[in-house]
Amino acid sequence: MTETSTGSSPSPSRRALIGWGGAGLALGAAAAGGAVAMARTGDDVDPVGADTGAAIGFHGARQAGIATPVQDRLHFAAFDVKTDDRAEFVQMLKDWTAAARRMTAGQAVGEGAYGGLAEAPPDDTGEALGLKPSRLTLTIGFGPSLFEKYGEAFGIADARPEALEELPKFAGDNLDRNRSGGDLCVQACADDPQVAVHAIRNLARIGMGKVVIRWSQLGFGKTSSTTPEEQTPRNLMGFKDGTRNIAGTETDRLEKFVWVGEEDGPRWLAGGSYLVARRIRMHIETWDRTSLQEQEDIFGRDKGEGAPVGKAKERDEPFLKAMLPDAHVRLAHPASNDGATILRRGYSFTDGTDGLGRLDAGLFFLAYQRDPRTGFIRIQRNLATDALNEYIQHVGSALFAVPPGVRDKDDWWGRTLFGKEA
């Protein structure tokens, strides 16, 4: 729900023309290099040649699921660690990596979902059999509490990034601790919700005894895209959200605002990022009773086109001073925040209704940035006077350091942090 921009309209790079050009749901992964569409089987990869539901490459210098074109569905899980045995925890990270490698390729975990020993439960839970990889990406992050609780036991106390501190309390926060924090997180995004849920479920199962799920969130209807060629998605308030988001092709802006640089420190996080997760409840019923004029004033954009106040087109450069002083877009805009820019990757959620018959719905806000202090924290502080606050409430919050990518078949999640002796 924050507005970001560098002030210049995104210009597709050469890579974009090759890779992301016209990226729809189906073709988005074509740039990932050797993306293959395949049906999930209990055995080996079975390429079917279609491009819908393609696989996103798991290996790379950076984790997939950040600059990757945003998929339709989300299952996000925060975990707490239950072991203080470093070797056991590292082994779990390796087991997770192996499973993630298979699942993102559309393969079943371990020895599959059937055909094994009759006396033993199958390795894979089976509900994704026959489904395509569906552009599944799995992205891991480490929370501040991991270093606090297990810094000594795991020998990583000195490796804690300075920026990895619990987020400060912001005006209007009403955080539920059972929907906040976490020693680890895994973000599973896919075009098929069953594929995303299958991934989290199987990782949680592999982790039993070592980690436990602290909280998890399902999301649908991506609220921000990283593919500006697509129509900008709308959030549950009915407004286009993420018009000025960083595109997956904007290498320069990604380097500047999203990826942790070599010199930023610590070294293990170089090529990684920081992820802020916020569960933002919307007061849907009162919002729906709000007049169109007020709704548009609050956002600073018109509802139909998404054009900034006084402009005609969605992508026209906003003139902030034309907006009310407490308009959301004005307060969230980089120009109001010393240039602070973040990559948003949020999803809408509707977890049924609450006990009062109101939709338990809102935005599960996910944002990646190079440093949360100059990213989300900077912007969120400025949103203290946001007119939108009357209709929203932040009820969950977490911050994670997202390590760089898994480079090849021998690499594993977290190696740069834990891998000294491995």
Add this chain to the structure above:
Amino acid sequence: MRPARLSAVAAAATVAALTAVTGCTEKGSSAGGDRVVTVTATDDKCEVSKKEFPAGHVELAIENKGSKVTEVYILFPDDRIVTERENIGPGTKQTVTAEVKAGDYTIACKPGMKGDGIRQTVKATGKGAAAKRDPRLDKAVAAYREYAQAQADETLPKAEAFAKAVKDGDVEAAKKAYAPSRMGWERTEPVAESFGDIDPKVDFREDGLEAGQKWTGWHRLEKSLWQDKKIGAEEKALADQLVTDLKDWQKRVGKADITPTSMANGAKELLDEVATGKVTGEEERYSHTDLVDFKANVEGAEKAYELLKPVAKENDQALVTELDKQFGALNTLLDKYRADKASYDFTSYDKVGDADRKELSDGVNALAEPLSKLAAAVVVK
């Protein structure tokens, strides 16, 4: 209590019924000469006329020449009962018949109807003998059956004390006797459930009933004691019925079809019971004695595991290490909820908060997940 589906033990029993043996007792004699085994039972001997006979129909011609009432059993190598004859008085003769497959069996006489009996090993000859199982596994099954029997035997006096308190109209005494009367059942529930018809009578919750089914058993009385806070004529009759049904259970443990696989799966099922019923507080929703059941379930699972461990260890050392650790961790966690480790006086579950319940649930998952791999570790060579 569990939903009405076949437990692993029950499923195994079904298979066994299709392929194995039927035992019955008859008054008359119908078998041919080489199929008749004469058993002469005295107070200190159990003599058989032959040690080998052809597989198929066999007849035991029993004569009790001793001074005590005796019983005679044909047993599988793991002590499961093929057939039995009880109450054979001194000086009387009885005939027992059975259909047996080729393999090794034991004939046991139990003068005074107590103990393991005086035993003779016999053999049914012929084709199609079942492959011999690792004798250590037979031993494990026999020891587990003995444990299950002991749990039933110890439960009866406790259930009778509970029933008495109910019949005396003493609500407080009945409340005190309630949870202890359930522990033997909870420890060996998969065996009890394998009989199919007993569990619905003694351990169903109100929500488990089918339309038209009468609600009987522990939880029906639990509701009267804690929720309605009164005991009427119907409750008193139900208390008697509970004891009768539990006696039926006690009598049938010996015939339960127990295998190493069903022991391992039974252990996992006990943890499943905890995961779906106890952790949520559904099992004992009126008395809140869930943690007592919880502990009993874990103890029963641990017993089965300990008996299978020597074999499992050879096949999967890592699994055994993990299970030892997780049983230890869960037991330690449960100890937080009782002041005295020697007592089964646990914190009332309505006093256990959400965060603590989650911790218990996480502990159950941490144990149950590796426990689900125990069966494979016992059968794989």
